[in-house]
Amino acid sequence: MASVTLEKINKVFGHTHIIKDVDLKVGDGEFVVFVGPSGCGKSTLLRLIAGLESITGGELKIADGVVNDLPPRERGVGMVFQSYALYPHMSVYENMAFGLKLAKMANETVDDRVMATARILQLEDLLHRKPKELSGGQRQRVAMGRAMAREPRILLFDEPLSNLDASLRVQMRNEIARLHHRLGSTMIYVTHDQVEAMTLADKIVVLREGRIEQVGSPQTLYQQPATKFVAGFIGSPTMNFMPAELLGSDDKGCKVKAPGLGELALPQDASGETRGAVLTLGVRPEHLRLAEAEGENSFEIVNVEYLGNEVYVYLEPKAGDTLLIHRSEAPSRWDIGQRVALVPDLEHVHLFDTHDRALDLIKRRQAA
Amino acid sequence: MNQYQLIKLAKRVGLYALIAVVMVYAIFPFYYAVITSLKPSSELFRVDFWLSSLDFGNYVQIFTQKSFVRAIFNSILISFSVVIIALLLGITASYALGRVRFRGRTTVMLTILGVSMFPQVAVLSGLFEVIRALNLYNNPGGLILSYTIFTLPFTVWVLTTFMRQLPMELEEAAIMDGATPWVTITKVFLPLMWPAMATTGLLAFIAAWNEFLFALTFTLTDDQRTVPVAIALISGGSQHELPWGPIMAASVTVTVPLVVLVMIFQRRIVSGLTAGAVKG
Numbered sequence: 001m002a003s004v005t006l007e008k009i010n011k012v013f014g015h016t017h018i019i020k021d022v023d024l025k026v027g028d029g030e031f032v033v034f035v036g037p038s039g040c041g042k043s044t045l046l047r048l049i050a051g052l053e054s055i056t057g058g059e060l061k062i063a064d065g066v067v068n069d070l071p072p073r074e075r076g077v078g079m080v081f082q083s084y085a086l087y088p089h090m091s092v093y094e095n096m097a098f099g100l101k102l103a104k105m106a107n108e109t110v111d112d113r114v115m116a117t118a119r120i121l122q123l124e125d126l127l128h129r130k131p132k133e134l135s136g137g138q139r140q141r142v143a144m145g146r147a148m149a150r151e152p153r154i155l156l157f158d159e160p161l162s163n164l165d166a167s168l169r170v171q172m173r174n175e176i177a178r179l180h181h182r183l184g185s186t187m188i189y190v191t192h193d194q195v196e197a198m199t200l201a202d203k204i205v206v207l208r209e210g211r212i213e214q215v216g217s218p219q220t221l222y223q224q225p226a227t228k229f230v231a232g233f234i235g236s237p238t239m240n241f242m243p244a245e246l247l248g249s250d251d252k253g254c255k256v257k258a259p260g261l262g263e264l265a266l267p268q269d270a271s272g273e274t275r276g277a278v279l280t281l282g283v284r285p286e287h288l289r290l291a292e293a294e295g296e297n298s299f300e301i302v303n304v305e306y307l308g309n310e311v312y313v314y315l316e317p318k319a320g321d322t323l324l325i326h327r328s329e330a331p332s333r334w335d336i337g338q339r340v341a342l343v344p345d346l347e348h349v350h351l352f353d354t355h356d357r358a359l360d361l362i363k364r365r366q367a368a
Numbered sequence: 369m370n371q372y373q374l375i376k377l378a379k380r381v382g383l384y385a386l387i388a389v390v391m392v393y394a395i396f397p398f399y400y401a402v403i404t405s406l407k408p409s410s411e412l413f414r415v416d417f418w419l420s421s422l423d424f425g426n427y428v429q430i431f432t433q434k435s436f437v438r439a440i441f442n443s444i445l446i447s448f449s450v451v452i453i454a455l456l457l458g459i460t461a462s463y464a465l466g467r468v469r470f471r472g473r474t475t476v477m478l479t480i481l482g483v484s485m486f487p488q489v490a491v492l493s494g495l496f497e498v499i500r501a502l503n504l505y506n507n508p509g510g511l512i513l514s515y516t517i518f519t520l521p522f523t524v525w526v527l528t529t530f531m532r533q534l535p536m537e538l539e540e541a542a543i544m545d546g547a548t549p550w551v552t553i554t555k556v557f558l559p560l561m562w563p564a565m566a567t568t569g570l571l572a573f574i575a576a577w578n579e580f581l582f583a584l585t586f587t588l589t590d591d592q593r594t595v596p597v598a599i600a601l602i603s604g605g606s607q608h609e610l611p612w613g614p615i616m617a618a619s620v621t622v623t624v625p626l627v628v629l630v631m632i633f634q635r636r637i638v639s640g641l642t643a644g645a646v647k648g
Contacts, residue, residue, distance in 0.1 A: 085541040
């Protein structure tokens with residue numbers, strides 16, 4: 001177990017700058033998830049920590065030692081790969097024992113470690129099987145066992161669940177969460193799936209184009225996204241965005257006008273913005289209410305998705321615009337073709353400035 | 369029987385007829401050699417298509433000849449050495465060419481491919497000087513050296529394409545487990561590369577086993593010759609007599625090990641040869 005500290009980490013491949021000045025602190029025993037769209041550099045960042053890629057600039061510390069120039073085995077990290085990368089010609093036991101044997105451990109120690117790891121992951125009955133005789137979930141567990149057997153200070157996961165089918169993914173997600181709870185070791189986990197990030201993480205790191213967009217707990221990221229990108233990335237279905245013209249602001253908040261919604265008085269501090277600027281209004285699907293259409297502020301329902309416990313209603317502001325989504329408990333009384341008015345829950349509305357940064361709430365600013 | 373069935377039958381008959389032609393074309397020479405080798409010399413020039421007698425005299429004759437037995441031994445020594453050296457160098461080279469990124473990697477690969485296209489005759493005289501300079505003339509070492517030169521490009525090329533197909537994550541997993549490149553090659557890659565190694569090894573073996581030009585040029589005395597040369601130099605009682613019986617017996621004797629080896633490894637050869645074909 002150990003903490004990890006990244007200071008101004010940079011990575012350049014040829015002419016492409018993949019990781020740009022990343023600062024991050026991962027506490028001892030923390031479960032941190034790197035999340036972002038493909039190409040954002042999350043896997044590269046993980047491989048820099050693992051030692052599979054060399055660091056171009058900056059300092060990487062594990063515990064309190066700088067490990068920039070140490071090979072992976074001396075960093076005390078274990079890694080679980082997306083494709084599992086089990087050694088196909090070795091049994092489960094040999095797969096887990098391989099690293100221990102290379103470390104020249106005594107045979108009894110190797111045996112003890114492997115058996116202990118197998119017990120934790122419920123692999124005891126499979127020790128003599130070859131990887132090809134295992135199911136996807138079992139292979140995944142063996143891959144974790146191999147990484148754990150060497151008792152690394154930090155466990156790294158590179159999209160470990162993306163090769164599994166949906167139901168197994170949920171199950172393995174659960175197992176990883178319980179494993180972290182039991183071992184209490186520091187874990188860094190890379191995924192492009194925000195549901196995995198939300199369910200597993202103590203701390204989520206949202207990456208975009210090689211930069212950290214926001215770091216925070218799942219609750220923080222969901223309730224107070226720092227940018228429009230984070231707001232759109234976290235949460236499913238995604239947040240609705242609408243252009244909103246700033247009409248004015250005072251010490252209680254601001255007034256905006258959004259097409260189809262009319263004038264709204266919001267609690268955000270927009271004093272830094274000029275009047276008439278086009279801001280972005282963000283509302284999560286569960287924070288919209290539908291009402292009977294009246295006047296000109298109405299939307300057409302173009303699709304209704306029934307999911308059993310809840311219903312997604314898709315609305316079209318103008319032909320060709322991105323659809324807005326409303327989410328409510330099932331059953332829903334709305335149907336395709338109806339025209340409805342939208343009432344956003346003003347307490348939970350987000351407002352982003354022209355640079356897509358979230359505007360603070362007045363209340364919070366006063367408290368601080 | 370309607371017309372459709374008739375056409376189907378005709379197609380089938382045609383296919384098997386074609387197969388029969390190819391089989392006869394490929395196998396008949398060897399078959400005739402076997403038959404001839406089992407005939408006593410008195411019946412040698414009577415044309416028979418079936419086994420008419422079972423006379424092992426020719427075989428007894430060649431195996432009692434010391435130089436021929438010695439030639440077989442030389443061929444075995446040389447061929448096995450070539451295979452072992454080529455595979456050892458081929459595996460390590462393919463790791464470098466398939467896995468390590470360095471400037472000029474493609475150039476090296478293309479050079480290797482280019483080298484394998486040189487005709488033997490083109491390098492014969494140059495190689496002769498090299499072998500003389502290294503003091504390997506009339507010595508198995510000279511043949512091992514020259515065969516390895518011609519076997520390596522193919523070996524390296526095939527093993528490199530095969531090595532490239534092994535998933536990158538497998539190597540990274542080994543690195544995370546603390547393996548050095550040598551451990552990765554021997555403990556992780558080698559066990560997975562048996563099909564490719566069997567293919568290239570066998571082809572290298574066949575090439576070394578059958579080679580004639582170098583073997584003739586770089587050896588002088590009977591006790592250093594390899595089988596193909598020894599067979600060519602089997603002579604009869606007089607200048608005007610070619611001893612077909614013993615020649616055929618010798619040919620059959622040296623072909624059988626190859627046939628057996630190919631039979632054993634045939635499935636691997638096929639999978640090894642096609643393995644690099646689809647994904648380059």
